[in-house]
Amino acid sequence: MKVLISGGAGFIGKHLAFRLAKAGVDITIVDNLSPQVHGPTADFDPKLRSIARCVRGDVGNRALVTELLADREILVHFAAETGTAQSMYAVAHYSQVNIQATAGILDSIVNRRPANLGKIIVASSRAIYGEGKYRCPVDGDVYPASRSALDMTEGRFDPRCPVCGGAVGAVATDEQAPYGPTSFYGLTKQVQEQMALIFGKTLGLDAIALRYQNVYGPGQSLSNPYTGILAIFSNLVRQKKSINVFEDGKESRDFVYIDDVVDATVACMRPEVRGVHAINVGSGVATSVLTVAKSIAAYFNADVPVTITGDFRQGDIRHNFADITKIGSLIGFRPKRSFREGLHFFLNWAESNEPMEAGFDRSLHELKERGLMGTAVSP
Numbered sequence: 409m410k411v412l413i414s415g416g417a418g419f420i421g422k423h424l425a426f427r428l429a430k431a432g433v434d435i436t437i438v439d440n441l442s443p444q445v446h447g448p449t450a451d452f453d454p455k456l457r458s459i460a461r462c463v464r465g466d467v468g469n470r471a472l473v474t475e476l477l478a479d480r481e482i483l484v485h486f487a488a489e490t491g492t493a494q495s496m497y498a499v500a501h502y503s504q505v506n507i508q509a510t511a512g513i514l515d516s517i518v519n520r521r522p523a524n525l526g527k528i529i530v531a532s533s534r535a536i537y538g539e540g541k542y543r544c545p546v547d548g549d550v551y552p553a554s555r556s557a558l559d560m561t562e563g564r565f566d567p568r569c570p571v572c573g574g575a576v577g578a579v580a581t582d583e584q585a586p587y588g589p590t591s592f593y594g595l596t597k598q599v600q601e602q603m604a605l606i607f608g609k610t611l612g613l614d615a616i617a618l619r620y621q622n623v624y625g626p627g628q629s630l631s632n633p634y635t636g637i638l639a640i641f642s643n644l645v646r647q648k649k650s651i652n653v654f655e656d657g658k659e660s661r662d663f664v665y666i667d668d669v670v671d672a673t674v675a676c677m678r679p680e681v682r683g684v685h686a687i688n689v690g691s692g693v694a695t696s697v698l699t700v701a702k703s704i705a706a707y708f709n710a711d712v713p714v715t716i717t718g719d720f721r722q723g724d725i726r727h728n729f730a731d732i733t734k735i736g737s738l739i740g741f742r743p744k745r746s747f748r749e750g751l752h753f754f755l756n757w758a759e760s761n762e763p764m765e766a767g768f769d770r771s772l773h774e775l776k777e778r779g780l781m782g783t784a785v786s787p
Contacts, residue, residue: 409677410434410524412480414467414513415487416460417441417452419628420531420620423670424484429459431674436461436476439487445629468509470516477522482677485513485530485604488597491634492535493771495593496723497778506596514607527614529676530604532686534621534662535594539725540581544569550576554590560720563784565655567726578660578694582731583619583686591723601686609684616676621690621730625666625750626757633767637697638663638754641704646763650713651705654724655784657698657716662690662729665750668743675739690730691743703748707755718784721775 411428413421416437425435437460441450452462465472467487477483488506489495495502510530517525534540539552552567559565569576589595601617608615630639641651672689675681701714735741745753775781 409482410480411482411484411677412436412438412476413484413486414438415485417456417462418445418486420623420666420669420673421484421486422453422456422627423625423666424673425456425460427670427674435459436463436480438463438465438467438472438476440464440466444634445632447631466509468504468512470512473513474516474520477516477520477525479524480522481524482527482529483513483525484673485510485528488531488600490593491632492591492593492723493721493775493780494634495591495596496780497774499592502592502596507599510600510603514603518607518611525613527616527677528604528608529616529618529673530600532601532617532619533594533597534581534619534688534690534728534730535591536587536589536598536601536619537581537585537728538588538590538594539567540728541579541585542567542569542576543579544572544574544576546574547571549579551586551588552576553588555726557722557782560655561782561784563656563718565659565720565726565784578727578729580692580729580731581688583688583734590725593723605684605686614682615684616681617686618673618676619686619688619730620669621662621664621688621728623666623669624663625754627666630758630761630764633771637700638704638751639758640768641701642755642758643763645704645708645710645712646759648710648712650715651701652715652717652719653698653701654717654719654721656718657701658696659724660694660696660727660729662693663695663747663750664689664691664743665745665753668745671744672735672739672741675741678739681739685738687735687738688730688732689735689741690732691747692730692732693747694727694729695747703751704755707752720782720784722780
């Protein structure tokens with residue numbers, strides 16, 4: 409098997425590459441080694457160079473992409489910017505990296521038709537759902553729109569039923585949920601996904617969009633202030649700084665461990681997995697942000713305050729957890745790591761690295777400057 413991984417020096421891409429190398433896969437990686445993710449003096453990990461051909465370059469370079477795809481059988485497209493909050497003001501940049509570069513890759517495939525290419529796997533995101541699926545006691549399953557700044561300023565953080573305006577409760581979001589991104593990042597991932605699936609179907613290629621939930625684990629960036637609350641919180645705790653939790657702390661996410669994500673991705677690369685699919689990849693369990701903060705402080709036995717601030721960011725969702733029925737049926741996927749177990753592995757790894765000043769305060773200041781952040785009067 410010959411595979412090209414775009415963004416292959418990133419968190420998921422790197423783990424995937426090492427797993428594939430153990431199976432004897434011929435791997436090529438292309439990555440621009442973005443300073444935001446990899447640091448200002450980044451280079452490819454020597455261990456990664458030892459198991460793959462590593463090319464420093466931009467997937468927006470069509471000539472380079474055409475060359476790299478020439479003998480590949482599978483394209484795994486991970487290259488993207490991933491900051492939900494940052495996307496709300498770095499609009500042109502996110503459009504260029506996530507949408508235009510993907511369009512260029514597909515343009516190369518359509519017009520150059522790599523002879524051996526048979527499958528495209530694209531990293532999609534749960535962000536394409538927006539708030540996702542909720543249940544109203546009156547109107548049944550509903551899909552709320554993004555929350556208003558007025559509601560959140562007044563401390564009403566939970567979405568409302570779009571039909572009756574009443575209270576709703578989050579339920580597992582399945583793949584039949586409509587697109588409803590609340591951030592520009594989510595919109596770019598929706599477009600990426602739809603492009604890959606459209607051209608896969610048109611060209612007779614297998615195409616799979618993996619709607620990753622909140623992926624975490626050893627090896628994720630500790631220096632990127634725009635993604636990963638586990639990294640942000642662990643940096644703060646180890647520096648004896650307080651953790652400020654947004655909203656009322658009850659907002660929740662579906663945290664899925666990196667090894668489970670790699671298992672799912674590798675399974676989708678098997679020759680018998682055919683067709684065009686959009687698939688959730690998650691744990692199927694919701695964990696509150698306050699639980700995350702307290703768990704991290706407890707792990708390090710750190711006497712640091714965990715403060716509920718009532719701050720909120722435009723574009724953030726309230727809750728999410730995935731319905732993983734489809735991926736179970738298609739490839740037999742079942743997550744192996746609980747959040748408690750996976751968090752222990754992540755924090756044990758993080759402890760072996762120096763805590764970083766990742767610029768989280770600066771990122772919040774950027775949001776406030778642009779009117780994209782607010783505070784509830786009474787969280």
